Amino acid sequence: GSSDERTRTGMSPESLKRAFVDSMFYVQARYWEVATPHDLYMAAAYTVRDRMLERWIRTAETYRKADARTVCYLSAEYLLGPQLGNNLINLGIVDSARQGARDLGIDLQEILDQEPEPGLGNGGLGRLAACYLDSLATLSIPAIGYGIRYEHGIFDQKIVDGWQVEDCDLWLTNGNPWEIPRPLLRYPVRFGGHTEPYTDEHGRFRVRWVPELDLYGMAYDTPVLGFGNDNTNLLRLWHATAGRSFDLQAFHKGDYYGAVNAKVGAENITKVLYPNDEPEVGKELRLKQQYFFVSCSLQDMVRVHLQHAPNLEGFHERFAAQLNDTHPSIAVAELMRLCLDEHGMDWERAWEITRRTFAYTNHTLLPEALETWPVELFGRLLPRHLEIIYEINARFLDELRMRYPFDPERVARMSLIEEGPVRRVRMAHLATVGSFAVNGVAAIHSELVKSTVLRDFHELWPEKFHNITNGVTPRRFIQLSNPDLCGIITDLAGPGWARDAENLRTLEPHADDAAFQQRWQAMKRAAKERLAARIREATGAVVDPQSLFDIQVKRIHEYKRQHLNLLHIVALYHRIKQGTDSDPTPRTFVFGGKAAPGYFMAKLIIKLIHSVAEVINRDPEVNQRLRVVFVPNFNVKNAECIYPAADLSEQISTAGKEASGTGNMKFSMNGALTIGTLDGANVEIRDAVGHENFFLFGLTVAEVERTLAEGYRPWEYYRSHDELREVIDLLRSGLFSHGDPDLFRPLTDSLLQHDPYLLLADYPAYVEAQARAGDAFRDPAGWTRMSILNAARTGFFSSDRAIREYCRNIWQVEPMPVSLAA
Numbered sequence: 001g002s003s004d005e006r007t008r009t010g011m012s013p014e015s016l017k018r019a020f021v022d023s024m025f026y027v028q029a030r031y032w033e034v035a036t037p038h039d040l041y042m043a044a045a046y047t048v049r050d051r052m053l054e055r056w057i058r059t060a061e062t063y064r065k066a067d068a069r070t071v072c073y074l075s076a077e078y079l080l081g082p083q084l085g086n087n088l089i090n091l092g093i094v095d096s097a098r099q100g101a102r103d104l105g106i107d108l109q110e111i112l113d114q115e116p117e118p119g120l121g122n123g124g125l126g127r128l129a130a131c132y133l134d135s136l137a138t139l140s141i142p143a144i145g146y147g148i149r150y151e152h153g154i155f156d157q158k159i160v161d162g163w164q165v166e167d168c169d170l171w172l173t174n175g176n177p178w179e180i181p182r183p184l185l186r187y188p189v190r191f192g193g194h195t196e197p198y199t200d201e202h203g204r205f206r207v208r209w210v211p212e213l214d215l216y217g218m219a220y221d222t223p224v225l226g227f228g229n230d231n232t233n234l235l236r237l238w239h240a241t242a243g244r245s246f247d248l249q250a251f252h253k254g255d256y257y258g259a260v261n262a263k264v265g266a267e268n269i270t271k272v273l274y275p276n277d278e279p280e281v282g283k284e285l286r287l288k289q290q291y292f293f294v295s296c297s298l299q300d301m302v303r304v305h306l307q308h309a310p311n312l313e314g315f316h317e318r319f320a321a322q323l324n325d326t327h328p329s330i331a332v333a334e335l336m337r338l339c340l341d342e343h344g345m346d347w348e349r350a351w352e353i354t355r356r357t358f359a360y361t362n363h364t365l366l367p368e369a370l371e372t373w374p375v376e377l378f379g380r381l382l383p384r385h386l387e388i389i390y391e392i393n394a395r396f397l398d399e400l401r402m403r404y405p406f407d408p409e410r411v412a413r414m415s416l417i418e419e420g421p422v423r424r425v426r427m428a429h430l431a432t433v434g435s436f437a438v439n440g441v442a443a444i445h446s447e448l449v450k451s452t453v454l455r456d457f458h459e460l461w462p463e464k465f466h467n468i469t470n471g472v473t474p475r476r477f478i479q480l481s482n483p484d485l486c487g488i489i490t491d492l493a494g495p496g497w498a499r500d501a502e503n504l505r506t507l508e509p510h511a512d513d514a515a516f517q518q519r520w521q522a523m524k525r526a527a528k529e530r531l532a533a534r535i536r537e538a539t540g541a542v543v544d545p546q547s548l549f550d551i552q553v554k555r556i557h558e559y560k561r562q563h564l565n566l567l568h569i570v571a572l573y574h575r576i577k578q579g580t581d582s583d584p585t586p587r588t589f590v591f592g593g594k595a596a597p598g599y600f601m602a603k604l605i606i607k608l609i610h611s612v613a614e615v616i617n618r619d620p621e622v623n624q625r626l627r628v629v630f631v632p633n634f635n636v637k638n639a640e641c642i643y644p645a646a647d648l649s650e651q652i653s654t655a656g657k658e659a660s661g662t663g664n665m666k667f668s669m670n671g672a673l674t675i676g677t678l679d680g681a682n683v684e685i686r687d688a689v690g691h692e693n694f695f696l697f698g699l700t701v702a703e704v705e706r707t708l709a710e711g712y713r714p715w716e717y718y719r720s721h722d723e724l725r726e727v728i729d730l731l732r733s734g735l736f737s738h739g740d741p742d743l744f745r746p747l748t749d750s751l752l753q754h755d756p757y758l759l760l761a762d763y764p765a766y767v768e769a770q771a772r773a774g775d776a777f778r779d780p781a782g783w784t785r786m787s788i789l790n791a792a793r794t795g796f797f798s799s800d801r802a803i804r805e806y807c808r809n810i811w812q813v814e815p816m817p818v819s820l821a822a
């Protein structure tokens with residue numbers, strides 16, 4: 001009846017309250033007297049979910065009727081972060097919910113804090129996918145996110161004696177109220193076996209794949225709300241379960257336990273997210289994960305298409321499928337297989353449909369991160385796909401030989417197969433050949449894609465290459481994480497800014513206004529106090545919110561140069577001890593980030609951060625001026641507390657190595673100034689905020705190349721720069737390692753002998769830029785002005801802008817607004 005409907009859809013504090021009480025009883029099966037904080041969270045989540053489902057169903061109906069082109073984002077990672085707060089914002093019921101909770105004597109923040117976060121990603125790439133889902137829904141674009149429902153997401157980072165220790169992530173153990181299991185929505189996925197030729201009923205030559213093993217992918221659906229509209233899209237994550245063949249094996253052989261074991265093996269496929277950035281281990285399972293989710297997703301798309309069409313003709317008009325890096329690029333071969341083997345299409349037609357379906361985003365140029373698979377492994381797991389890739393390659397190489405008859409080296413460079421003692425499939429080449437568009441993720445990165453890793457392809461197909469500079473969602477990274485800033489902006493720009501981040505520019509004329517500056521400083525101060533409290537809780541360290549908060553949070557990697565930051569910190573320490581200090585600005589250095597479990601150097605950098613912190617923080621001569629802290633377990637939840645509190649954002653990668661960065665955008669939007677190199681999106685951020693509002697330092701990409709080409713000798717920088725030498729000698733003295741001079745040897749040796757990321761070459765410029773930043777901070781009005789201008793001018797880095805560009809320049813899709821009313 002209608003009163004029932006109100007319970008499940010009403011938005012007033014009254015309806016929310018009634019629904020909450022109702023969910024506590026009928027969904028969570030608990031009553032007030034015994035309800036735990038977790039029960040409160042679950043009841044709140046179900047209350048919010050009901051309101052999402054109404055929109056979701058309307059959206060499904062609307063899209064289906066309109067028969068609109070749908071974006072399918074294929075990504076092995078979605079780093080969603082907590083859902084409840086974001087969903088309240090996108091539904092526009094934060095105040096209503098807070099009021100309702102207060103009436104019941106509950107603190108909404110306490111409920112929000114209960115939520116474990118779905119950490120189904122490693123870092124920037126996975127978080128980008130989550131921001132893009134938010135923007136796709138907000139822009140009313142029909143879209144599905146396809147991925148993997150890992151039982152364990154990115155590991156929890158504990159710190160023991162200054163070292164990183166990995167702990168299993170258990171995000172699902174207490175139940176996940178946001179997902180809807182679809183036990184009947186399952187697809188078979190096969191592995192192994194062999195292929196055999198046969199002649200079909202029309203007398204045509206065909207190939208049949210006789211696999212050895214089949215499992216099933218089962219769908220778990222999570223609704224994704226738009227902000228300020230009623231569109232609600234779908235995130236469909238696949239969970240692996242054993243298929244019938246396992247049961248049959250048991251039946252035939254009577255080996256019951258053996259068969260059950262095999263079942264367990266099948267279910268391992270979606271057990272755990274690979275903590276990436278980590279080369280070469282446990283590879284086979286990773287390829288299985290990739291094929292598994294890609295196969296389920298394409299079968300799902302084919303099923304939907306065939307509801308509207310008699311065959312796969314026109315598939316590419318119904319779907320645009322974006323490959324989020326090369327991880328899903330096996331999709332090119334899988335769609336070919338579906339067209340050829342399962343739908344009887346001929347090669348030319350299948351190839352045309354495939355190439356018109358996919359577009360590929362490149363997210364890294366690091367040679368060690370470019371995915372290739374040994375042909376042997378590939379053929380063992382996916383024999384039919386290897387055949388198809390060989391055929392794609394044979395035809396492609398024929399074309400190349402015609403076009404470049406006297407350049408066999410070029411042809412070999414472009415092959416989908418790398419020759420050598422171990423032959424390998426080059427996934428970036430497969431993705432490039434099988435796609436209608438290829439894009440990089442920042443202007444400078446896209447240029448480098450064209451001039452380095454995909455240079456030959458760019459010469460062949462210049463019009464295929466695009467740039468789409470990354471963006472981040474202002475809903476989560478301003479509105480949710482920085483309510484005071486949100487209040488400031490809304491007072492000036494009205495509530496529309498969160499859908500049109502260019503409206504942030506209304507802040508600009510107030511940059512020098514004293515009263516406005518005061519409000520801005522109070523906002524920053526409050527955020528710093530919240531972070532200080534969090535730091536104290538997590539580490540016991542006490543930090544002064546009045547000091548300059550100088551923050552570097554991101555995955556720990558040598559190319560990101562957390563150790564360059566450390567060299568500067570040790571230099572400041574050294575100066576204070578020597579009495580030669582010229583930078584009297586008190587600073588708090590904050591670090592956070594996970595190291596890949598097998599990445600020794602990255603783990604040693606974490607240990608070094610803690611070791612330097614220990615010495616500095618307990619030295620009374622130094623600790624009034626410098627503090628160093630490491631926030632353990634950097635994840636989306638912690639990030640939301642960190643970005644708003646930053647005065648200075650460290651974006652100091654070696655030029656040419658960071659494809660874009662997205663943390664740089666989150667900091668800047670929250671009024672942090674950047675100290676950074678001309679790398680990734682830093683270049684565009686600096687242009688946007690004004691060069692005078694950015695602390696630039698370091699070699700350019702061209703200078704890095706030249707330095708390396710001329711035979712870089714880091715030792716010479718060490719010899720000729722006194723302070724640098726003293727700093728490195730301090731690290732080698734055992735001062736930071738309880739007298740053990742060897743502990744940090746691998747790091748100092750690497751710097752002195754090879755220094756592949758040019759820390760020593762960039763050190764003098766970095767220290768000089770840091771001094772400029774320290775001086776600037778001592779002029780509060782000048783700093784605040786720059787801070788305001790950073791926030792005012794970074795609307796371009798909203799993921800809404802990025803998604804608009806994908807829609808217009810790549811996918812050719814149009815908005816399809818959903819209306820609840822009609």
Ligand code: 26V
Pocket residue numbers: 123124125126128276277278279325363364366368369441470658659660661662680
């Ligand atoms: C993977 C690996 C694996 C082998 C060892 C070294 C290594 C290093 C990095 C990676 C990650 C590659 C893909 C990736 O996550 N790229 C990130 O994508 C973000 C979103 O576009 C972008 O902002 C980051 O700059 C980029 O590193």
